Amino acid sequence: MDTIVALSAGLLVAGGVYLLHAPNLMRLIFGLMLLGNAANLVLLAGGRFFGAVPPLIAEGETLVAGDPANALPQALALTAIVISFGILAFAIILVLRSYQFLGTADADAMRLAEPDTAWESPGESPGESPGESPGESR
Amino acid sequence: MTAVSAPSAADAPAGNPLWTFGFALIPAGITAGLLLLLPAVSAGQAVELVIPWVPSLGISAGFRVDALGLLFALMIAGIGTFVFLYAAEYMRGYANKLRFFILLTLFMVSMLGVVLADNLILMFVFWEMTTITSFLLIGFSHNKAVSRQSALQGLLVTGAGGLALLAGLLLLGIAAGSFDVSTLLADDVDVRTHGLYTAVLVLVLIGAFTKSAQFPLHFWLPNAMAAPTPVSAYLHSATMVKAGVYLLARLHPVLGGTDAWLWSLTIFGSITAVLSAIWALQQTDLKQMLAYTTVMALGTLVMFLGSGSEAGVAAAVTFLVVHALYKSSLFMVVGAIDHATGTRDRDRLSGLRRGMPIIWLIAVGAGFSMAGFPPFLGFIGKELKYEGALAVASEPWLVAAAAVLANACMVATAGLICLKPFLGSPGRFDGTPHDPPAAMLIGPLLLAAAGLATGIAPEILGTSLVGPAVQAVWGDPVVVKLKLWHGINLPLMLSLLTFAAGLAIYRYRETLRGWLTTLAARLPVTAEGAYDHAIAGFKRAAAVQTALLQTGRLSRYVSVIAMSMAGLLVLALIDGGTVGFAWVPLLHALASASLLGWTAFALIAVAVPVIIWSRSRLTCICSLGAVGVAVALLFLLHGALDVALTQLLVEILFVVLLALVLVRMPRLNQGRKPRVVRRIAAVNALAVGGLVTLTLLAILNQPFDGRVTDFFEAKSVPEGYGRNIVNVILVDFRALDTLGEIAVVAAAFLAAVAVLRIFRSAGVGPADGVGTGRPATGTAPVLPADGVPAQGSTP
Incomplete structure (x- = not known):
């Protein structure tokens, strides 16, 4: 079972890293989502898989019966899921608005803060640079 | 360099508040205090003050006043008094006077710290403070580009030397086992035979040579003349540039006496002395001439400190005093000329004797000491130099020839400064020549007079300061007798030769200058040119490096991050020795995995490639949802009920949000990368992904320490009053974490x-x-x- 989780995490990370390279910001968001899932899996796996019994204590007892799952990584993963959701939701809104504002969803074409400078070889990606973005006129 | 420091009254408030004169009380008080220590120190005692600072590292704020330190301290505070007084008048037309005087005071304190600190680290701290205050003072007229450039140049050169010095001092402390100078000077420590000696020597010499402007790193000092003249008179003639000389003198008993010491100091010192003495003749700006003669003096001092003979050290210490007296005085004279006429160009200045009689008197007094005429102290200094040169341990002719040549040029330069501007018919300048106010006269007058008085009665200086200081440098007891008349001997003959040569150079100065100017134009390489190239190259390297790393392209950044992460994971795996873990049990575990586990994995394995390659936004959203469900399934299979539930809910929200947003976004195939970039991305992705799997398997192979979980399980009901342990952890044991989480989402x-x-x-x-x-x-x-x-x- 460990192996399945490890393979799944690796696959998610690979997909996430590949998508992070994409110029399209939506794909970048997809990549972040995959990475977030992978991180949660790694977190949970790091606490080991002792058993499938949920860490719940029966009424009248003070200890879990049997071989319970590790509760600590679950708590950490819960926190991580919620936080990654908050951050990603913000990122999605940001991507949407920057697309509407700059007229492109291509991260490499967004050059308001770092304008293309002389040392970069021109025409490296000819189709990507918007002639002039409305943001620059502001 | 052009004359830049003529004060302009236009941009500054008029008037000269009294407090500017009040600043002179600080060095005056310090001088008086130091003089009180003089009898004890002359008798061979050292006054110590030790304050513990970083005892664990053997660093203490220890101060120790011995003869060498006191000699320097008296020069710093004594000349400082007159420079402060002079500056109060000179800076009348400048803005930001308070800043100027605070900087000057800070500089003085740092300089006193350098020469009085007993701890190498403490000395280094003060050393760096002099670098910084010097930077601020050179660049005091910060609205002028040339001031800023010169200040930066001085900072870079001396700052780089300071770094080398720090390394050298640390190595010295390691080699000697102590950072206290007094311990180093004790006889039982021998660094010269230590394995680190060469490294220590080279690094310390770099520090001293940059600070004391030795060839080929001398160029910053003439450029530092962009500073207001009081600064030049103080920092760049009498005090700061002598810090390197002080360091060499101070460490002479520790590091000196070896062949490496002798040759490096003699060669660098003599080349510096001769070249700068000749180069002084080529200058037209009086201040520049003084700057080059300062470099010459520093070269001479270094050369004699390397000589390895008592007489050489005695010559160095005496010349140190001689030079400090006449050079600061001459700088103030040049400042007064500049003040009155608005120019420092030697071609335009002549006939000043009528308008500026007192200044002329001072100039002649200081200039004669510089040229080494009797009965000035300069004469004694020169005789001692020749005596020292002839006593040099090996190759005395080299040092003697260098000394004669440099001194002959010095005679001519002295004539150019103290005679040429004052004689003849009035030159072409704007102002009316007039003697400056008393505050600008007292200092140079007294300093020039001191050069004469100590020349006539040298014994007092010899027994009270110079003798004990020479002893401190030499390490063993020595007898130093300062006297005017040494009898008819070889040094006297050399003196006469010097005067003759100097007069000849003065006579043919214009021809010589023509040659030198032609030569300067034809030099293929100059030290300053090399510096400029180095700075330009540094900037180019920074630009190339920035272009490589800071492309402004997100994919490039991601690529670098991914590669770094892969590298770190490889290192971690190798370091942990967990590369070769047991594969067979893992494969067994794979085979025994439940059907649901396989289903989740299959879901992920199908969905991830779909997300990568699909151009349909809807397909991507669905696949992302599938991945989320698969992960939730894996959570569920491992008893993580709450996590799975949250994961499902969040995944649903995500899908809704994405669907809302994606329809407003362009299609996904927009802006596809070139094939090469996609391949790099694929390699990075496979590398990082594979390494994450391997690392996770390696982690899972390690023994587990479950004490924290055991604690939570045991305390959940008795202390947290909850039966869902995950919930208790979240809202009770780690409640602050949860608060942070909520804050992030909000x-x-x-x-x-x-x-x-x-x-x-x-x-x-x-x-x-x-x-x-x-x-x-x-x-x-x-x-x-x-x-x-x-x-x-x-x-």
């Missing part, structure tokens, strides 16, 4: 709302932008003209 929500509203309130419809700036490759994005509703997008 902040993200607020930020999202702000982003949604910000452009709308700007009054420009986003649709305008999209209409004109849409990338050519993209298909038409579905975008309503009124943008996105502010509410509802962020849960």
Whole structure:
């Protein structure tokens, strides 16, 4: 079972890293989502898989019966899921608005803060640079 | 270099507040205090003050006043008194006088710290403070580009030397076992035979040579003349540039006496002395001439400190005093000339004797000491130099020839400074020559008079200061007798030769200058040119490095991060020795995995490639949802009920949010990368992904320490009063974490709302932008003209 989780995490990370390279910001968001899932899996796996019994204590007892799952990584993963959701939701809104504002969803074409400078070889990606973005006129 | 420091009254308030004179009381008081210590120190005692600072590292704020330190300290504070007084008058027309005097005071304190610190680290701290205050003082007229450049140049050269010095001092402390100078000077420590000696020597010499402007790093000092003249008179003649000399003198008993010491100091010192003495003749700016003669003096001092003979050390210490007296005096004279006539050009200045009789008197007094005429102290200094040169341990002819040649040039330069501007018919300058106010006269007058008085009665100086200081440098007891008349001997003959040669050079100065100027134009390489090249090369390297790393392309950054992460994971795996873990049990575990586990994995294995390659937004959203469900399934299989539940809910929210947003975004095939970039991305992805799997397996192979979980399980009911341990952890044991989590989500929500509203309130419809700036490759994005509703997008 460990192996399945490890393979799944690796696959998610690979997909996430590949998508992070994409110029399209939506794909970048997809990549972040995959990475977030992978991180949660790694977190949970790091606490080991002792058993499938949920860490719940029966009424009248003070200890879990049997071989319970590790509760600590679950708590950490819960926190991580919620936080990654908050951050990603913000990122999605940001991507949407920057697309509407700059007229492109291509991260490499967004050059308001770092304008293309002389040392970069021109025409490296000819189709990507918007002639002039409305943001620059502001 | 052009004359830049003529004060301009236009940009400064008139008037000269009394407090500027008050600053002179500080060095005066220090001088008086130091003089009180003089009898004890002359008798061979050292006054010590030790304050513990970093005892664990053997660093103490220890101060120790011995003869060498006191000699320097008296020069710093004594000349400082007169320079402060002079500056109070000179800086009348400058703005920011308070800043100037505070900087000058700070400099003086740092300089006193350098020469009185007993701890190498403490001395280094003061050393760096002199570098910084010097930088600020050279660049005091910061609205002039040349001041800023010169200040930066001085800072870079001496700062780089300071770094080398720090390394050298640390190695010295390690080699000697102590950072206390007094311990180093004790006889039982021998660094010269230590394995680190060569490294220590080279690093310390770099520090001393940069600070004391030795060839080929001398160029910053003439450029430092961009500073106001009082600064030049103080820092760049009498005090700061002598710090390197002080260091060499101080460490002479520790590091000196070896062949490496002798040759490096003699060669660098003599080359510096001769070259700068000749180069002084080529200058037209009087201040520049003085600067080059200062470099010459520093070279001479270094040369004699390397000589390895008592007489050489005696010559160095005596010349140190001689030079400090006449050079600061001459700088102040030149400042007064500049003040009165508005120029320092030696070609334009002549006939000043009528308008400036007192200044002329001072100039002659100091100039004669510089040229080494009797009965001035300069004569004694010169005789001692020749005596020292002839006593040099090996190759005395080299040192003697260098000394004669440099001194002959010095005679001519002295004539150019103290005779040429004052004699003849009035020259072409704007102002009316006049003697400056008393405050600008007292200092140079007294200093020049001191050069004469100590020349006539040298015994007092010899027994009270110079003798004990020579002893401190030499390490063993020595007898130093300063006297004017040494009898008819070889040094006297050399003196006469020097005067004759000097007069000849003075006579043919214009011819010589013509040659030198031609030569200067034809030099293939100059030290300053090399410096400029180095700085330019440094900037180019920075530009190339920035271009490589800071391309402004997100994919490049991601690529670098991914590669770094892969590298770190490889290192971690190798370091942990966990590369070769047992594969067979893992494969067994794989085979025994449940059907549901396999299902989850299969779901992920199908969905991830779909997300990567699909161009349909809807397919991507569905696949992302599938991945989320698969992960939730894996959670569920491992008893993580709450996590699985949250994961499912969050995944649903995500899908809704994505669906809302994606329809307003362009299609996904927009802006595809070139094939090469995609391949790099694929390699990075496979590397990082594979390494994550391997690392995770390696981690899972390690023994587990479950004490924290055991604690939570045991305490959940008795102390947390809850039966769901995960919940108890979240809201009780780690409640602060959860509070932080809530804060993050709230902040993200607020930020999202702000982003949604910000452009709308700007009054420009986003649709305008999209209409004109849409990338050519993209298909038409579905975008309503009124943008996105502010509410509802962020849960």
